[in-house]
Every structure is written in structure tokens, then in C-alpha cells.
Amino acid sequence: MKAIFKGNLFQASRYQGKIRIGSDKKSEGFVEYVDVLGNLHKDHFVRLLDERDLDYLYELSYELKYKGRWFHLFTALNPRAISEDYFEIILSFLDLEEKELAEKLGFERTDKFYYTKRLYRKDIEELKVIELPQGIFSSQGKKERILEGEEIDDYFASITD
Known part of the structure; x- marks a missing residue:
């Protein structure tokens, strides 16, 4: 937070x-x-x-655009993940559409209910940064920014500094 x-x-x-x-x-x-x-x-x-x-309180969450589709970033976006170039997205086995998408995009079934895929920075087309206001600030509504190319690299650099 x-x-x-x-x-x-x-x-x-x-x-x-x-x-x-x-x-x-x-x-x-x-x-x-x-x-x-x-x-x-x-x-x-x-x-x-x-x-x-x-002044304000919020949680951050992220989505990655991969192969033209948005996916929730499953791993934490922290200095270690960035330095190891390790980003994981996940799809549910319970949803037929997601199951078909997972198979089409080469996800690996890692659990009874989930498919996961490791992505590298080069695979990320866009990064959506989602700010979710918390507590007394929650009525302000979420804020989203979409970053591309060098903006993603700059954002990652700000996390590792």
C-alpha cells in the first residue's frame, strides 16, 4: 500500500x-x-x-498487455522481479474461454485450476498501472495509466532505484 x-x-x-x-x-x-x-x-x-x-492512500495493481490481450500481473512488481526479468500471468482452468486462450498462447498448467505463463520484459506490449484508493479515499474511484515502450522501462527503473 x-x-x-x-x-x-x-x-x-x-x-x-x-x-x-x-x-x-x-x-x-x-x-x-x-x-x-x-x-x-x-x-x-x-x-x-x-x-x-x-493526503491519499492507495493500493497498486498491474495488468500487462501480451499478444494484444490484457492479463493481471500475478507476480509482485518489485526490484527482484524486474532484475530477474520475471513476470507471471495466470488464467483459470474453470473458465472455458480462458482455458482455450491459455492453450492457444502456450500457457502451462501449473495447478488443478490454473494456467500460468512467464513473460519477459520484451513480451510486454503495454503496462496498465491501476491505483485503487483505500479507506476514506475509496470513493475517489480507481485511476489507470497505460505505459508503452520506454515509459515501461522508466517506470521499472523508478521501482528499482
């Missing part, structure tokens, strides 16, 4: 009924992060906030 607080973007999560934002910089109101084992992390800082204190 992502949060915008005082105009700055943070990674966020729900924690004890609040929103916890994290940063690698010590700022006012932030404390050193203590993990579940009680270890203190002096290089990571967190702050608990009420949703109403945020």
Missing part, C-alpha cells in the same frame, strides 16, 4: 487500526522501527497515523 502524507510518498501498511508509514529518513513524529522479534532498526523509521491525517 502507498500513502501520501504532507505531499510525500511512503510505503504504508495497516497496523493496530492505524496506517503505518515508513521511511529511511528520520523526520518529526517518526520513531525507529522495531520488528516482530524486538530488533531495533536504526536505519528505518515509522509513524502511525489516522487515515484522515493522510
